[in-house]
Amino acid sequence: MNSVPQRSKAELLLELADDELILGWRDSEWTGIAPFLEEDVAFSSIAQNEIGHARALYELAARDLGTDADALAFDRRPDEYRCAPLVQLRRLEWARTIARHWLYETADAVRIEALRSSEDAEVAGLAGKIGREETYHRLHAEMWIERLLAAPEGRARLEEALLELWPYALGVLEGGLREAFAGLVRERLPFSLPEVVAIPRDRHETELGELLEEMTIVRRSAPAGAQW
Amino acid sequence: MIYEVFRQERKGQPFVHGGSFHAPDQAFADAYAREFYARRQESVALWVVAREQILEIDEFPDEFDLKYRRVDGYSIKARLKEARERVGSTERARAEAAAVPPPERE
Numbered sequence: 001m002n003s004v005p006q007r008s009k010a011e012l013l014l015e016l017a018d019d020e021l022i023l024g025w026r027d028s029e030w031t032g033i034a035p036f037l038e039e040d041v042a043f044s045s046i047a048q049n050e051i052g053h054a055r056a057l058y059e060l061a062a063r064d065l066g067t068d069a070d071a072l073a074f075d076r077r078p079d080e081y082r083c084a085p086l087v088q089l090r091r092l093e094w095a096r097t098i099a100r101h102w103l104y105e106t107a108d109a110v111r112i113e114a115l116r117s118s119e120d121a122e123v124a125g126l127a128g129k130i131g132r133e134e135t136y137h138r139l140h141a142e143m144w145i146e147r148l149l150a151a152p153e154g155r156a157r158l159e160e161a162l163l164e165l166w167p168y169a170l171g172v173l174e175g176g177l178r179e180a181f182a183g184l185v186r187e188r189l190p191f192s193l194p195e196v197v198a199i200p201r202d203r204h205e206t207e208l209g210e211l212l213e214e215m216t217i218v219r220r221s222a223p224a225g226a227q228w
Numbered sequence: 229m230i231y232e233v234f235r236q237e238r239k240g241q242p243f244v245h246g247g248s249f250h251a252p253d254q255a256f257a258d259a260y261a262r263e264f265y266a267r268r269q270e271s272v273a274l275w276v277v278a279r280e281q282i283l284e285i286d287e288f289p290d291e292f293d294l295k296y297r298r299v300d301g302y303s304i305k306a307r308l309k310e311a312r313e314r315v316g317s318t319e320r321a322r323a324e325a326a327a328v329p330p331p332e333r334e
Contacts, residue, residue, distance in 0.1 A: 038249050038264070136262070
């Protein structure tokens with residue numbers, strides 16, 4: 001099932017790392033204000049995990065590119081980030097957050113599974129490690145989907161959120177992986193999602209610029225090479 | 229629904245009450261228990277129990293004041309002291325015996 005389009009190993013790793021870093025940042029925006037305490041802790045922990053995955057991926061990419069993980073995470077120009085528009089969106093509304101979380105985890109599972117059979121042993125090994133942690137993220141997302149679908153209000157709000165996010169979600173993957181992902185999503189839902197044009201990875205939402213501005217503020221204010 | 233969590237720190241040790249949290253059902257309880265009590269590898273196992281499933285007993289009538297059934301009914305201080313001295317003397321004897329090198333064996 002190795003239908004990942006041809007791109008360099010570093011490019012592929014950066015796509016993944018940027019997705020994980022930016023989603024981790026977005027998810028962490030709920031810290032302290034999630035709907036209830038237990039979910040606040042759980043969701044913040046998931047956000048931390050995503051950023052941990054980003055770090056491991058940046059470290060691997062950095063070796064190929066002759067730089068370091070922090071430089072890749074914080075020092076690139078906004079137009080150099082390769083994250084999918086799905087993770088860039090700022091939607092501080094719980095149904096949308098859960099819808100994105102579930103769409104992303106489902107897409108990521110397809111991608112990670114494909115990478116586990118990568119010819120590159122380091123990529124395959126890291127994909128295996130990330131996959132084992134993502135299993136819990138998927139369980140978390142799935143229990144929320146089940147819960148929301150169980151009641152009319154939850155179902156209506158989830159449907160509205162999924163309809164909005166669907167073209168973004170399709171843009172996370174390409175080719176055969178995208179088809180596999182779309183199949184999994186459609187199979188799970190009791191309502192149908194339209195055929196739409198995927199929003200491609202090279203499109204940047206205005207929210208990404210704002211996020212990067214905030215995310216890199218400490219890095220930019222400290223002298224180069226500062227140690228903490 | 230409130231869930232009570234009992235954690236085991238090391239294999240073979242007893243489970244000790246760790247705290248409680250709210251969760252709508254068992255799937256959520258599973259996820260939250262992991263996040264609250266095991267994400268830093270501080271537990272090797274958890275028991276997660278819906279509070280309503282716990283049989284709580286907190287009334288123990290003793291209308292006739294049967295003091296003689298209780299352990300505080302008589303003093304064991306003197307007997308404890310005696311026992312400690314006895315153990316102390318055997319431990320000393322054991323330590324002295326250990327100080328003598330054991331015969332060499334193949």
